[in-house]
Amino acid sequence: MRTYDFVAVGVGPFNLGLAALTADLADVDGVFLEQRPEFDWHPGLMLEGVTIQVPFMADLVTMADPTSRFSFLNYLKQVGRLYPFYIRENWFPLRAEYNEYCKWVARQLPSIKWNTRVDTVTHDGEAYVVHTAGETYRARKLVLGIGTEPRVPAAVDQGPYVHSADYLPNKQKLQALDSITVVGSGQSAAEIYLDLLNDIETHGYHLSWITRSPRYFPMEYTKLTLEMTSPEYIRYHQALPMEVRDRLGREQRHLYKGISADLVDAIYDTLYAKSLHGQVPTTLLTNTALEGVIWDAAEQRYTLALHHAEQNRSFTATTQGLLLSTGYAPRVPSFLEPVRDRIRWDARGRFDVAVDYAIDVTGNEVFVQNAEEHTHSVNAPDLGMGPYRNSVILKGITGREIYKIEQSVAFQQFGAPTADIPRQLVTS
Structure with missing residues (x-):
């Protein structure tokens, strides 16, 4: 049986971004399994004229690879809408337009297997075995991107x-x-x-x-608040005690x-x-x-x-x-039950997500997409942070930094300094 580098389960925007970022990597072998017949993002909310809440640069790939052929701007160019978008002078794409962009990307990716529902995941001692109704897939790593439920x-x-x-x-x-x-x-x-x-x-x-x-x-959309969507805040928030993170999760809802x-x-x-x-x-x-x-x-x-x-x-x-x-909630898929002992869980029965998005006991086999709001805060559902997360996950899968991973982008410091602040920097 063929052994993939990874199997990704679920194809929403985040795993679709991972598929796009790996499409041209000859030495990375992944397959994406989705039970739906095609990509369709929140079809029940495609109201005419409404926009997404992040700028067009928060597409599937740009923040990881601005040169990617799967960028939103290239989509606009290929479908003849680049100049109208330019004249419109609005950074925020229509929600329906973003959905069409994602469909355009998905149609170009043979690594995605549609109409493929995962029944169970087992482990044979060396790799994960993903069982579907029609076929079985074997991989060294898993990426879970099944999304949330109403x-x-x-x-x-x-x-x-x-x-x-x-x-x-x-x-x-x-x-x-x-x-x-x-x-x-x-x-x-x-x-x-x-x-x-x-x-x-x-x-x-x-x-x-x-x-x-x-x-x-x-x-809240002020610039210093937007710095919370950053690698620094991810590291700061993920390292806090669980009780503090959960309290912040309730207090920070208006941020996103x-x-x-x-x-x-x-x-x-x-x-x-x-x-x-x-x-x-x-x-x-x-x-x-x-x-x-x-x-x-x-x-x-x-x-x-x-x-x-x-x-x-x-x-x-x-x-x-x-x-x-009333929003959406993360879910633990039943197909993970046979490998439950290989997953880390917190005291409340949720995935214990490491700073690099791994949830398995070894720390580099199973990764999650948008299932880490309780550990990574506002960054989990943010479309603009999707390419960053995929860059980190790809490093975990391959052992190398394929796309540059930013470490420091914020002007502010989120935690207490590790040493006393020098007197000359203290203002009254």
Whole structure:
């Protein structure tokens, strides 16, 4: 049986980037397994006109290899859109455009095996054996890029609710109802709320937006904050005690799960324009947690149990439609069960991810993509840090630095200095 250098499971943007970065490396032999028939990134959220929240340089390859033929700019050149993109003078690609770019890259990569679902992974004493329905693959290393799954609050266990991941296929069904409630606080919740708000007169529903956040937080996008997406912050955060990292994970959500400021303003401007002709049939509630739901099948209606944190007050609301924009959660795939003893786990049953993204007991056999938010913080889901992570993973796979790995890019220092600061550098 052929033994690959690595088998990568799952083809989202991060493993797709790894496939692109290894496509022209004659001495690196990898194969990528994906159960879907083709690449398609968040199809339920491809709202017209919305952009990704990172600049075009945060494509699959540029931050590792600016000369790559798989760059976003080369895609634009090949499809005849480079000059229109230049004239547009906007660093942020359309979300649908980014998806088309990824599809363009994926079509050029024979290393990807579509319609291939991994059933189990075993180890034969020397290498990992990846079993699928149709074929078996053997490799010295594994790269897990299966992505996250929609998070549904424990309180929601009944009725025909819709997660934001499935918004577009269910949009018409939602708009046929007399009331819709959006639960969530991030970019997707805001995009969906605005999309439904634009059609509120046409369909005549009451639209509510409920979040447990104290306010509708804009994503912080100042330059010194952006330095947290850096190798230095990765090393600093990963070395902190688990309890501190988990606390920071809760406190830092607005850094990458907030709403773009332009979108917040667009929502307000839309509400203002619509209010010219009378009260807009909408309710916006902050500081409010969803604590329970009751679905009345006869009435086709939810009763929501809600709690206002600052007032410590409980109340209820009714709605026909319930849209959950409650984010995504990492998952441990069941196919790893036969090699579970080869994986490192933390005290909470999560992957114990090393600074170089390895999770196995040997420290250089199994690597993860976007499953390390609890250890690497805001850098885990950030598209712009994907090429950096792939450069590090490739070094772990091959034993050499194929693409230059930055060590120091930030002006600021994240931890306490290792020695006292000289007196002349201290200011009063």
